[in-house]
Amino acid sequence: MAVEVNQCLLSWDEWRREVLEERVSLFEREVIENGELNEIKVEARVVEKQHKDPEEREDPDEKLRRENSILGPSTSKERKEEEDESKKLTNEKEAAASQTTQEEEFQDHHKKFQKKKPTDDDDDDEEAEHLMDEEADSNDEDVVKIYCKDDYHTDIFRNLTEFRDSSLLTDLTLRTEDRGSFHVHSPVLAAVSSHIQEVHRVILAVCSDYFRGMFTLGMRESHQPCVTLPFLFASELEVLIDSSYTGALPLSWKYVFEITSTALQLHQFQKVACTSKFKDLPAKQLLKYLNSRSLYVPSELVLFRAVVAWIQAKPKLRLKFAKDLMKTIHFSLMTSKEFKEVQSLKMWSDHSLAKLYKAVFEDFCSNESQCRTYLPKESLVLIGGDQNSGDSRSISRELWFGNSLRNYKWGEKAMEWRKLGEMPEPERFSHEVAVLKGQLYVFGGNKYYGISDSMNSVYRYDPFQNNWESLAEMQQKRYSFSVVVLDGKIYAIGGHSDNEYIESVECFCPTGNSWNFMWPLDLPLGGHVANVSQGRIFVSGGLSSHHQFLSSMFLYHPETGSTYLANMAKPRACHCMETLGECLYVAGGFTAADDMSFVDQLACEVYNPVDDSWTAFTPLPVPHVGAGGAVLEGKFYVLGGYSQENHRDTKLVHRYDPTTQNWENMGKMPGPNNDIRATVLYLPPQFRL
Template sequence: MFILGMKESLQYSVSLPFLFVSDLELLVGSSYNGTLPLTWTGIFEIACLSIQLQYQPALSLCFSFLRHEINAHTCLDVVSFAEAYNIAQLQEAADDFVQRQFQEVACTSKFKDLPAKQLLKYLNSTSLCVPSELVVFRAVVLWIQEKPNPRLNMAEELMKTVQFSLMTFKEFKEVQSHSIWCNHRLTELYDRIYEDFYYNDSRPQNQCRIYLPKESLVLIGGDQISEDLCSRSISRDIWFGNSVRSLGGINKEIEWRRLGEMPESPRFSHEVAVLSGQLYIFGGKNYYGSGDIFSSVYRYDPLQNSWERLCEMQEKRSSFSVIVLNGQLHAVGGYCEPHYLDTVERYCPTKNSWSFTRPLDVPLGGHVAKAFKGQIFISGGQNSDQLCLASMFLYHPERGSTYLASMSKPRAHHCMETLGEHLYVAGGITTNDNRTVVDQLACEMYSPATNCWTPFTSLQVPHVGAASAVLEGKFYLLGGYSQEDCSDTNMVLRYDTNNQKWENIGQMPGPNNEIRACVLCLPHHLRI
């Protein structure tokens, strides 16, 4: 206030109404220690004072708290605060939270006080994330019944945001039995909704609710076998999931769009990673011979739509794993005809160079490595004898390996992702009691806190060599094949830890085995 050229800097005295000494003490203290003891009880008062005094360091801490600690009970307060002070980025983040956590937000008391214009904005948004149309209907009814006299006039406009035709008969029975229809003012509206659900055969066949995730699933490369099992097709294609479409009942599908092609050769059994919003592609192979394995590395910038060839890995690798840790990329193990590899090398983006780190205890291929809380966890894989392993261990680039509790069964060519406080493992192959390689349908999750494994919902079909990613807190399993009959698994599954179920959300757009996936934030013009 006094050093940034504001008018108060020229005044002899400055009036600061509604300023509490305790709040001013907090701000003065933060200028010395760089911290603020923020809680939801006083965050808005401190933020308002920081705005009034134009104290940017404290304001930055307040905004950081509001973005990272936002929840279903506070998000609408954050929206109101950001709107009142015209803080566009904070309002966008808060609006986004409301829409993507709508089911939970709609159950809070503050939801009932939403202005009608704001409610309609949320209900008509393609960022509205709901598991079914019944959630939208319940929210609309709850809002109307809070103040029925003035709000019943908006019932027709609000009910238009509910796509009743996408409901199951069971869901629509709940709609029919709701007490809101007892009001005679809604009789005509109810009749139209009823007739449209049961008797309207003219509505569009492709009617759906479209949901646009903030980020996109991206599929890179991969292999595909022909229907007669006589030929293979290896791809350079890159696809992204633009939207998730709810088609009715529990039926959903991803709308895939083609993003482009990888440079040079098509590839499979490669690896990908995302660092600083850019896509990295490593190694892999374009056929099954010793000369068909790559060491090349490419980087794709989605904002510039440009590719850059980077320094090659020091070894050719396929069926390996790459993780991002502390701003660097680690390529772990893999296979290079005719040997499995125990080497690990680290890429430094600022120097564009690779250097070897401590090797693995044993050569590994078909394993998965993931970074979790600053540590590298490695599960399963095959050794030099092509035996599947049940191991789980921590790898440190300087100190080497520390073995943890093993999985219940050996596993390789599987997927592993971090969700919350666990690492979830699904798909792949295993060996039975006769040492025969078979599909692995059982799934299990690992708790680093307790060093133990727990089973979770099994797969219904094989997913060997599938891709995986985590988008908006859900585990996506994409494609794969069956080791036992060589057939492709051309479906996308999504695991929700809340209901502990796998959900089928459509088909793969093209190649679907030994493919890789990641999550990228893509430019707006690609998503329209």
């Protein structure tokens, strides 16, 4: 009887162990509690050994002795039964018996066990152990446990990689200029592009948020089954795609520099040129960078130093490239101080470079008009506005964009402007603009100079389709107001309406094409500026309904209203305020003098939200009242405007560089410049060529 009970107990334990193993087969074994951990680990090792190559299997006797040492002492009868059971299991595995047969054997044993009742001859220890097992099972059924698989995400992406390799469920084909073709899942590229950029900030700056923008901002490519990427070769794109699916970049420095050509050519060139790996660039690749119009350098001396460092790394092999490399440098744009450094170079003592030095010197002395042209990734765009036209003023529907920045001799700079098109009628000024998901929105404004000439019309421009769309009108007519984008919605804040100041705020939902009123401002306000920083709406300055110039700065929340912050040192209205980093920069506008006359506000201030404080920075060189403001590549642009003191147009663009803390003259405006609006927009290549 004891033998039958023991056999049934073993079968019951075996069944319970198999159920537990099946339940946690995908999770960590160490979550099993109640004294069962060692038993399951031993049994798991037995099964694992039985699946190995026969030559590597453990000797059954040795296995049994090891199990006994772990499970504790037992009777000779029990050991014999266990040994028989072990041999039986081994024979069944070697005979490749099916799982069905094992389940049938278990059911037979289990039925016998249910028919048998424990007798007084049963071993007390075995009965106690059985009762503990039943209690453990009961407790295990009542306890809810959450199992986690540490490599779950890895497995998911491994499966996605297999899908990609098999072109399974791929929805996009990417082609390169050398006719390479890759089938990918667009959601994968869109989801991981920003994370890759954060992890490999320098290495993958070329694709920073590129695919995310392509597939989520309503661009034309998001609807195309095949997209051509003319700036990448097949070998380069393959590495980028692989890194998107695996998170790994197995790159040599050769491919690092190839893939990051755009990053190098933008703002990283000066930094990368100082690294030792820069000197390993092939001559052909270096020439490609130096001849690119996407190359940005603060001066020609930076290029000269980089070329010299590259040559001197292997002078015997690279001196022959000196002539071609020096041709990419505009020595005529250097100052006399900069060229003295060129002349002091010991490399010129090599007689083979005598003719090259003569050519370099002649280039420096040349009076020919030369410039270095740089194409930013995004473009400054000017919308509407008005201007002086002889004895009268004219209002505009024009859109202009800055295609390139040009550096001339003696540090002179200019913006190359191109006409983008015209917005739908009528012409407008004192309006507002916003960019959301790569599309340009234009709101309200004045169509003429009368009291009742304000508008509430709204239009949206898609640069990739090059078309305009009329949207739902604002619920109130507005001009001299402000607009911000927050959490996918657009807020129109305050302003004038038919010559009255208003405090209302409206929210536009692009998906529903509808407007809703939000919590109003504390007072009617016009000529103010709102901007978003770190997910919060800041509003500065403006004019109250009593024509009082304000120095206030407050946070506006659409659901709860205004929270006031530290005041500016100078009150102002019709100014510019832009976010740079964590701070907000304020420039331009006008204010009232002590005698209540209007004066131009040249003083500039920067607000730090962390300590709620204002700090003065370099004042503007000329008045900019009603100017357009924007930030491009980390620099604050103030575009156009006029002087309130003499009513003359300011037809200049000024740029503030926080690193040098100076304003730079960036040349003239292309057309309208008063009560104009500016923004930054990504334009398709066909506009930039």
